[in-house]
Amino acid sequence: MSVTAAKGFTAAGIVAGIKENGNPDLALVVNEGPRRAAAGVFTSNRVKAAPVQWSEQVLKSGQVSAVVLNSGGANACTGPKGFQDTHATAEKVAEALGRGAIEVAVCSTGLIGVLLPMDKLLPGVETAAAQLSEHGGEKAAIAIKTTDTVHKTSVVTKDGWTVGGMAKGAGMLAPGLATMLVVLTTDADLDSETLDRALRSATKVTFDRVDSDGCMSTNDTVLLLASGSSGITPGYEEFAAAVETVCADLGRQLIGDAEGASKDIKVEVINAASEADAVEVGRSIARNNLLKCAIHGEDPNWGRVLSAIGTTSAAFEPDQLNVAINGVWVCKNGSVGEDREKVDMRYREVHIVADLAAGAETATIWTNDLTADYVHENSAYSS
């Protein structure tokens, strides 16, 4: 159901010919109203793709009528021409829908440093506009895939209102986020300030804590659009919880489909002095290549966890650290704990708990193992 699960939205996904392999590569999501409130969060990478620069401007008004997304090219590091192309894409959507271009957000994903084939993209916009449908959410989710092996959607329905969404992303996944593109929609009747608050609150503990390979993309974008067509205004807490649930579900799907991964690793940091400490430690563990290789080899190598913790500035005493892997406390008080032979690592999901023994705060970061397939996929991607 994806972005059309909520009432008041139409979508389409088509083959524009941007991808050489002939797969779907252009998606359009339209907010049919009555409300067109929106919020967005974008990559914190200082090298921002043209569509990010454009969409950041669009979101300033808190109004978005449509989102056009293409795979097959990131339109990043493409200079003034790249920005002109993004602008022309928004204009084309506006023309097809009879709206203003400044209400059209643009997202792109694919190889950096290559101009988009506008001779294919612009006619594609017309085709997509002609195919808009209340049942188009699935096709839109398929059209934004790059190296994704599956398309990702999620829906939460409450009393008369719904939050749904789609996501793409499989590599270059890190906080601030993966040539990760996410479009969420809701038919709840809410203003853009409320959407913004709920979206930032949700992404902070979901997409920002997904870190597949430590690499931050130039294109990451998460948008939340509200049509108001349910006529219902849910309470903030209830709405924010629904948004967080959808974001967490999509984030988990991104990790589950990360390039070349064979393990999904949940890094849970507990008893930290602050949430910031917990996040710093979790991220350091999640980015440790040696640990990620060990997990790939089903080796509960807790020494590499301690090595990673030791590089942080978090509050802890080395001789009070405890580490559990899949429920076995293999490290106690910074030294050898329970027998590592007890650790069962046969399954795809691996759970690492790092106990800092320094407070009461916690954070969870999701990551993947590091595999020969990841190397292969990313050494051959642009060729």
Next chain:
Amino acid sequence: MSVTAAKGFTAAGIVAGIKENGNPDLALVVNEGPRRAAAGVFTSNRVKAAPVQWSEQVLKSGQVSAVVLNSGGANACTGPKGFQDTHATAEKVAEALGRGAIEVAVCSTGLIGVLLPMDKLLPGVETAAAQLSEHGGEKAAIAIKTTDTVHKTSVVTKDGWTVGGMAKGAGMLAPGLATMLVVLTTDADLDSETLDRALRSATKVTFDRVDSDGCMSTNDTVLLLASGSSGITPGYEEFAAAVETVCADLGRQLIGDAEGASKDIKVEVINAASEADAVEVGRSIARNNLLKCAIHGEDPNWGRVLSAIGTTSAAFEPDQLNVAINGVWVCKNGSVGEDREKVDMRYREVHIVADLAAGAETATIWTNDLTADYVHENSAYSS
């Protein structure tokens, strides 16, 4: 030649039986005087191995008579018993040489979280002491190898005095540093303060700028011992330059033998506003897994260089960045530059220049590509 190239040093490398495969695993380096001045730098990882904790204390006096090094076990995260074992090792060396234990530095390398087999290590110390020789430097260099495929030594000889050394390290190589162990010796007649100044100055621009996999070890140690037996006191600048040359040579050898690597990558950041900016950007590029995969695939993927630069806090404007790969400016002004087809990446050494166009400072970081062999070696290491 290694650590016995300089006069006034003896060394040995033997099989103590710590390694199950029967390879040499214990080295002893002795300063025969007349001077026994020394300086050391240690891992900045807050989780420090027992031998690092011990040797930091030893170095406080600026006097070191001997260094005992074992491979086959890092003695890290081993609790109070691990520290007692390090102490007992130093006592054993002191007894064999007729010195005080507080003049004996200890280095260990190998798996974290495992106690050393003291029943093998202590008799090994006696064997090594009995085999000390002015020609033992090569054997010592061999005995400290873990996953190293070659042993690493370097010597610079000036007018009547010499700086020589040995190093081990092949993975977990990052600033502050790789279960990297380095022992440098000189027969120059210098006090420990001068040695310390020259060593810190050299490591800052050599070992601290070697970053194979971003993983900082719990055991890294670099020691510089002076025997004074040449009777010559060189000028500081000349001496510091010799130490830096030996450190740079050994650092380059570490990168050249990094686990599973097929490319040695020189990341040169130029026109930075500050040296700190240049180092931050260089390290961010050197740690980008996606770029490291691309280089492995001989793909001059400059977009991933820009992505990495964009995550830093260095001074730059995205539309003024330039990137050259092996002499071809593939990115100009943050966008497409010269034809990437011109880049020849067939050779092991790859040279990336990142021009921040923000000042006049520069820094060079050495790293490696990311390969399936790295994954294989590090997913099977502890088994």
